[in-house]
Amino acid sequence: MTFSKYKRLCLVLLLPLLAAGFICAHAAWPYDPYQNVLCQPFLGSENCRPVGHIDGPLYKSIKKxxxxxxxxxxxxxxxxxxxxYAMASGRFIGGAEITGALPFSGEGHEVADFMKRNLVGKQAMVHLGFPTETAKSRAINATTVLLYCNDLRYQAEPGTYTSGCYGEGWSGPVTYRIDSRPSRSMLDTLQxxxxxxxDEKNSDFRLWQIVIYPIxxxxxxxxxFVGWMTVKATRFVKTS
Incomplete structure (x- = not known):
């Protein structure tokens, strides 16, 4: 076979072979796109690591x-x-200023008005994670509130975060800004x-695609290549 014919053969087989690799990748060698991550403070930094399935021994061991x-x-x-799906052990964040508060859907206008009137503009200490099922956000004094929240969302503006918080008669996402360097540094390191x-999980997935799809x-x-080398070797033996 001449090289030009071989190139045409490659072009003809390219899409069928790629399609076969795609089908086999998902049928025979599927990639799990999900990972569970647990984070804990460690020597002034963060120790975040994949811990397998939530029913797996490592995940259960760390949580227990x-x-x-x-x-x-x-x-x-x-x-x-x-x-x-990432979770971190409980943190206490000081020096926060509440910039926005909305109830979860279905709470009603009264709850929205209550949250806006009693939270927005106040200083806050934020407890990320529930120490008990009965923990509720509450006012400490006229200008400061203690928030109990169970999640953390990083906003586009640096130093601004949103958490789902719970109080007596209200619940919803509360947005707050933190200017305290230690608190911001801790949250930025966690992020x-x-x-x-x-990023490592995404890179691993793309590597799987590069290796498996065109297999x-x-x-x-x-x-x-083996066939070409065999032909070359046979010709060499015959002519030597």
Missing amino acids: DTDKDWFEIWTYDEHSPTST SDVWRLV FIYGFLLLS
């Missing part, structure tokens, strides 16, 4: 042996090919470590 409350870290990205694992193309090229 750690005498702390936990809160969720939002990692949703519509452009990400994988999904990460950096979580998103490092998100039959790789096989065809390898067999072609």
